[in-house]
Amino acid sequence: MTTKKTEKKDAVAHLAELIQGIKVAMMTTVEADGSIRSRPMWTQNTDFDGELWFFTHDSAPKVDEVQGDHHVNLSYADSSRDRYVSVSGVARLVRDKEKIHKLWDPTLKAWFPKGVDDPDIGLLCVKVNKAEYWDTPNKRMVQLVGFVKSVLTGETYRPGGHEKLDLEDTQSPMH
Template identity: 25%
Template sequence: MTNINDFRKDPQHTLWEELDGVRAGMLGLVGSGDHMQPMTHFVDRAASKLYFITSDQTDLAKQAGVTATAHYCVASTNQDFYACLSGVLKPITDKAKLDELWSKVVAAWFPDGKEDKHITLLEFSLGEAALWASTGNPLIFGLEIAKANLNKDKTPDVGEHRVVTFAKAA
């Protein structure tokens, strides 16, 4: 459950914590005309990057080209945290990174293992993230709804919104 006070103090830290607790989100390329698709992310906090492993046969991998602007959206399992991340998505060749990220779950998608000729590693360098966190406490939520219904000038105060900008890598 998202701690709203921690989010107010350090929204970027909350983002990393939430990404660690979410298995997948929706990834898409800006202007591609294609729908976003579900993808599992691998987090590199220090570099402000996410990695995705996919096949070079997917529309996403084909259209990522050398570099492309992408959005990745996630929602926490408790539905009290939402994020839309934007940045540059590009295919990379990095055997050490692929070895680091490889697991039995990833292997299930590639019958020939890490040597599968269609494996593509996508690197998502974060530029900005729009974040929303709300209270997961149903009593606070109910109280805020009741207060808003009793006062036409009041809207429910159940969450916060922040935008985080990530430093460009040197």
Template identity: 25%
Template sequence: MTHHDNDHNTEALRKALFDALDDERTGMLAISDRASHAQPMTHYFDENARVLRFITASDTGLARDIGTGAQAHFTLTTRDREVYACMSGPIIVSEDRALLEDLWSPAAAMWFEGGIDDPKVALLEMPLHEAAVWTVDANALQFGIEMLRANLGDHTPDLGDHAVINLAA
């Protein structure tokens, strides 16, 4: 059963999503309007601004696909398989040096010979506009059985909540 944004579960799903974005460090980023595959990316979540940020190299296919701006999807699954989410919004290359310095870490530095001043360092910003979120209240076996039953017939799996929620800040 699909719920929409005005239902009672919106706040619970939004909280589950924001918690998942804080707990997990990596998801899959895809540029929606390009014929390219999604790729794993470490994200930095700014809950107040409702923005995801990523550090990448300007000479990657991903950065080339973004160009002067594109639409993107970012998907995330928590390790415990209790939250599944697909977020969407525009994505751009940011020139905000202060933000880059806030996010910079030894892990990011490993990818760039010249450190933070490497000319290839690119900061991506993706304001979140919408997300499809599923929360699963079941163990993996029950989840598998419910999905199988749903795929075999007219059974609607009863596993948790699902809604498409508006995230625009």
């Protein structure tokens, strides 16, 4: 149990490092007809503890998409550092005014001209359950230990299988 907790903690810290400095993620959702869409999203600065936060308009189509299918993916790409990170998770809409005020940043006024009290403001909270990145020297996919369980099924992390490996070539990257 301690090992699991440690692994999870390490994975959280590691993911935080990986996406550090990549402000804009592409968030992918699945539409009702099965097509897949992505759009740029600003990751809000928080002490990352396994959840990522994004401001959204409540009325935005992606909120509907998230309601229909909680699964999302966030891709963080930084070509200048040759860094590519895939973050899989489940999203939920949060309308907690206190949290909105806590995460509010004045630059957000570009999209919410009414300011922090705009009634259409919401937050998308993505609980990460899997993360992968590409190790530059070897160009191999690396899976972050600890982020391996489906939150939806409620199963706990069990070491074993390919998820346990943190530096395995489970997939040829870039191809």
